[in-house]
Each structure stands twice: as structure tokens, then as C-alpha cells.
Amino acid sequence: MKRLVLLGGGHAHVYVLDALARQPLADTEVVLVSPSPRQIYSGMLPGWIAGHYPLDACAIALPPLAARAGATLRQTRATALDLAAREVLCADGARIGFDWLSIDTGPVTARHRIAGADAHALAVRPIESFVEGIERLFADIIHDPALTVAIVGGGAAGVELSFALRQRCPDARLSLIGSAALPLDGLPRRLQHRANTLLTERRITWHGGRRAQSVDATGVVLDNGSRVAARHVLQVTGAAAPRWPAAAGLACDDGGFIRVDASLRSTSHPVVFAAGDIACYSDPRPKSGVFAVRAGPPLAANLRAAIGGETLTPWRPQRRALYLISTGDRHALAAWGPLAWWGDWVWRWKDRIDWRFIARFSA
Ligand SMILES: Cc1cc2nc3c(=O)[nH]c(=O)nc-3n(C[C@H](O)[C@H](O)[C@H](O)COP(=O)(O)OP(=O)(O)OC[C@H]3O[C@@H](n4cnc5c(N)ncnc54)[C@H](O)[C@@H]3O)c2cc1C
Known part of the structure; x- marks a missing residue:
């Protein structure tokens, strides 16, 4: 009997589990390693903050999905790999042997890049701890509706979370900090200007x-010496890689992300x-849930x-990903390559896609 270890219950692995439920692997034991029994779907997280969905509706329960598979x-949680011994070393002290290993553990927040962030900022990842931190923020808001939050x-993700917070906390004083002149760097200019206007209208x-x-x-x-006052600071900076894949000797790019060939197999x-x-x-693509889902x-x-x-x-990933960015008020912005749209119909479109994704992996 061989053993396949699936590390992380991310977007690609929920699809793998679903495929295994439909057609099991012969003579292969499958082990799923996940720090949480649920996979919170980041696409719906801003909707939970805005008050549109209960948290349970934004999560895939892993035990029933694993059982079906x-x-x-x-x-x-994996903390290291011993590739020579073919073992995953885990936070609870376990060493899980494998014949085949598949890794879909997502990114981490680069806390070390901002001094003091470890102690004073709430990182968006891991999402489970982010959710706990947001619940504490909601509790604080009850006592001080005008409290200050810097994102x-x-x-x-930062733009979406800012709009969601505004929807949930109408009197909070919100600031959004970004390294580009306009929000949504890299997306169509028209959309950046639209987001900028909405930020002003929403007093962010x-x-x-x-x-x-x-x-x-x-x-x-900030880097010009000025200070943004905030009782809560949310760090929603881009995706970084954890250290353990490169430390284990897996071939990685300069950022520490695991190099795979077109078949998604490690190059080393x-x-x-x-x-x-x-x-x-x-053929690298931006870090995005769309590409993670498509890799499943x-x-x-x-x-x-x-x-x-x-x-x-x-596998040849599609060239472009559709961006759907909710603005907290059941409206959303969309971008596909150079094209941009917005409106309540965009939010309904996003809402349908999100529910369909969750429903597929829930019994
Ligand atoms: C607020 C927000 C909104 C977003 N909205 C969108 C959107 O609308 N559309 C879009 O395309 N992208 C969106 N993204 C980006 C998207 O979240 C990521 O690109 C996507 O989650 C990547 O999927 P993944 O499967 O690689 O990892 P993840 O979804 O992060 O899943 C990884 C899983 O592995 C687990 N794990 C982590 N470390 C370990 C470990 N050491 N051992 C075992 N398990 C581990 C985690 O608990 C998690 O369950 C958003 C991001 C944020 C923060």
C-alpha cells in the first residue's frame, strides 16, 4: 500500500479530494494534513466582514470531504520536510511518511518586512487567526464605534477588506496604505480611479x-516619516512563501515558492x-485563488x-484571471485583462460564483 499525503486543504486540494471521492485511487492510502477542520474561502471573507454571510457559509468542512475521499x-501543521526519509514533520511532533506528497498550503504574510508587525499588526494569513482578530475588532467597535483602523x-484584498469594514463599522476611522499612487495597482486604470473615488466617498x-x-x-x-494613527492595524500585503520548502531542499524561486514543471511536479x-x-x-501566473482553483x-x-x-x-494555465472585488454594499468591481466593469450586477455575479464554489465541496 502506498501513501499519498495532501498537505493543506487549499483550493486545489479540495478539488483533488472531490476527484478522489468520485474515483478512489487503487492501493493508496490518502492522508490530508490541515491545521484546521475547515477551509475558509477567502473570496467570501470580505462578505462575512460586511455582514452578508455567516462565517460557516464561507467555509468548506474538511472532515466530511476527506471522509468521502x-x-x-x-x-x-507541517513545520518541515525530510525529503530523504520521505517524511512530513508536524507541529504536534508527528512524522508522517509518504510515497507521494502534494503541497497546497497557500502563502504566508511577510510579517518580518514591517518592523513591529509581529506584535502590533493583524496579518491576513493564517486566515483562521485573522478571523479571530477581526472578531476582537468587532468587540472593540461596540465600545468605541469611532475607533481607528489602518489597513x-x-x-x-486590502481594498476589498477596507470597503467591507466600512460597511460593518460605519463610524470607524479607516485608512488604507498602498505603495502605488492609486489602489488596485496592476488592474485597469479606469478601475483604479473608480476604487479611489469610492474610497473618498466612503471616508476611507x-x-x-x-x-x-x-x-x-x-x-x-510610513516611509516618509509620517504617522497614521490606528488602534488596529491589518497587514494585507502580498503573498510570501513559508521558509520550510526551501529549507527542506525543494527547488524554489527567489521568493521561496516551490518550482514545479507544467505537470505540477517539483522540478527537483x-x-x-x-x-x-x-x-x-x-509559466508563472499572479498569486490568485482563480489559478489555485484551476490547478485542481x-x-x-x-x-x-x-x-x-x-x-x-x-497544464497550461489560462492567461488571465477574472478579478471580482466587492465594495461592501452588494456592489462589486470587475476586471478582465484591460476591461473593467462595476455595479450591483457584478456583485450578484460574484455571489453566484462564490456560492457555487462552496456548494460543490459541501455534501
Ligand atoms: C481577503 C482576501 C480576499 C481574496 N479574494 C480573492 C478573490 O476574490 N479571488 C481570487 O482569485 N483570489 C482572492 N484572494 C487570494 C486567494 O486567497 C489566494 O490566492 C488563494 O487562497 C490561494 O489558494 P491556495 O490553495 O494556494 O491556498 P489557501 O487558500 O491559503 O489554502 C491553504 C490551506 O493550507 C493550510 N496550511 C497552511 N499552512 C499549512 C501547513 N504548514 N501545513 C498544513 N496545512 C497548511 C491552510 O490552513 C489552508 O487551509 C483573496 C485573498 C484575501 C486575503
Whole structure:
């Protein structure tokens, strides 16, 4: 009997589990390692903050999905890999042996890049601790409706979270800090201007062209020396890689993301596969849930082929991802390449996609 270990219950692995439930692997034990029994779907997280969905509706329950796939769920976190011994070393002290390993553990927040962030900022990842921190923020708001919150990170996630917080906390004093002149850097200019206008209309102060240098108990110090007062600081800066894949000797790019070939197989260790934000594809794509989801079917097919000794099939990710960014008021902004739209119909479109995703993996 061989053993396949699925590390992380991320967007690609929920698809792999679903595929295994439909068609089990012969003579293979499957073990899923996840620190939490649920996978909170980041696409709906701003909707939970805005008050549109209960948290349970934004999460995929992993135990029933694992059970349907015939997989054993080990609720712990990988801290290291021993590739020579083919073992995953876990936070609870367990060493889980594998014949095949697939990694979909997502990114981490680069806390070390902002002095004091470890002690004074709430990082968006891990999402489970972010949710706990947001619940504390909601509790504080009850006592002080006008409290100050600074969100560091002017990309899609930071913008979406700012609008969601405004919806939930109408009197809070909100600031959004981003390194580009306009929010949503990299998306169509028209959309950036629209987001900027909405930030002003919603009384969210935009600090553009600025980097957060340090965080302390009273706020954020920017790279021009100015200070943004804040009782709560949320760090929503881009995706970084954890240290353990490179430390284990897996081939990684300069950022520490696992290099995989077109079949999603590690370029250095043929028994290891990776997908989602933790992976650096042979034809790289932006870190995005869309690409993590799209990697699910080829990952499932290639794990099956590798275990069965068959030829792997290359995957060519689509060139563009659709961005759907909710603005807290059941409206949303959309971008597809150079095209941009917005409106309540965009939010309904996003809402349908999100519910469909969750429903697919819930019994
Ligand atoms: C607020 C917010 C909103 C977003 N909205 C969108 C959106 O609308 N559309 C979009 O395309 N992208 C969106 N993104 C980006 C998206 O979240 C990521 O690109 C996506 O989650 C990556 O998927 P993944 O499968 O790689 O990892 P994840 O979804 O992060 O899943 C990784 C899983 O692995 C687990 N894990 C982590 N470390 C370990 C470990 N050491 N051992 C075992 N398990 C581990 C985690 O608990 C988690 O369950 C958003 C991000 C944020 C923060």
C-alpha cells in the first residue's frame, strides 16, 4: 500500500479530494494534513466582514470531504520536510511518511518586512487567526464605534477588506496604505480611479505611494516619516512563501515558492507536487485563488497518473484571471485583462460564483 499525503486543504486540494471521492485511487492510502477542520474561502471573507454571510457559509468542512475521499484527516501543521526519509514533520511532533506528497498550503504574510508587525499588526494569513482578530475588532467597535483602523496593502484584498469594514463599522476611522499612487495597482486604470473615488466617498483615507515602515501600539509609521494613527492595524500585503520548502531542499524561486514543471511536479523531487499560491509554475501566473482553483483538475489527474506509473499531462494555465472585488454594499468591481466593469450586477455575479464554489465541496 502506498501513501499519498495532501498537505493543506487549499483550493486545489479540495478539488483533488472531490476527484478522489468520485474515483478512489487503487492501493493508496490518502492522508490530508490541515491545521484546521475547515477551509475558509477567502473570496467570501470580505462578505462575512460586511455582514452578508455567516462565517460557516464561507467555509468548506474538511472532515466530511476527506471522509468521502477515503482520506484520513490529521489536524496539524507541517513545520518541515525530510525529503530523504520521505517524511512530513508536524507541529504536534508527528512524522508522517509518504510515497507521494502534494503541497497546497497557500502563502504566508511577510510579517518580518514591517518592523513591529509581529506584535502590533493583524496579518491576513493564517486566515483562521485573522478571523479571530477581526472578531476582537468587532468587540472593540461596540465600545468605541469611532475607533481607528489602518489597513496596510492597497491590492485587491486590502481594498476589498477596507470597503467591507466600512460597511460593518460605519463610524470607524479607516485608512488604507498602498505603495502605488492609486489602489488596485496592476488592474485597469479606469478601475483604479473608480476604487479611489469610492474610497473618498466612503471616508476611507488613502495613503498612496507610501510603504509602511513600522507598526507600534499607536499606529503605522510610513516611509516618509509620517504617522497614521490606528488602534488596529491589518497587514494585507502580498503573498510570501513559508521558509520550510526551501529549507527542506525543494527547488524554489527567489521568493521561496516551490518550482514545479507544467505537470505540477517539483522540478527537483519527482515524488513531490505543488499547486496554488505556494507553487511557482513553469509559466508563472499572479498569486490568485482563480489559478489555485484551476490547478485542481490537472493536479488530481497528474497525481493519479504518477501513482499509476502513467504519463503526466502538461497544464497550461489560462492567461488571465477574472478579478471580482466587492465594495461592501452588494456592489462589486470587475476586471478582465484591460476591461473593467462595476455595479450591483457584478456583485450578484460574484455571489453566484462564490456560492457555487462552496456548494460543490459541501455534501
Ligand atoms: C481577503 C482576501 C480576499 C481574496 N479574494 C480573492 C478573490 O476574490 N479571488 C481570487 O482569485 N483570489 C482572492 N484572494 C487570494 C486567494 O486567497 C489566494 O490566492 C488563494 O487562497 C490561494 O489558494 P491556495 O490553495 O494556494 O491556498 P489557501 O487558500 O491559503 O489554502 C491553504 C490551506 O493550507 C493550510 N496550511 C497552511 N499552512 C499549512 C501547513 N504548514 N501545513 C498544513 N496545512 C497548511 C491552510 O490552513 C489552508 O487551509 C483573496 C485573498 C484575501 C486575503
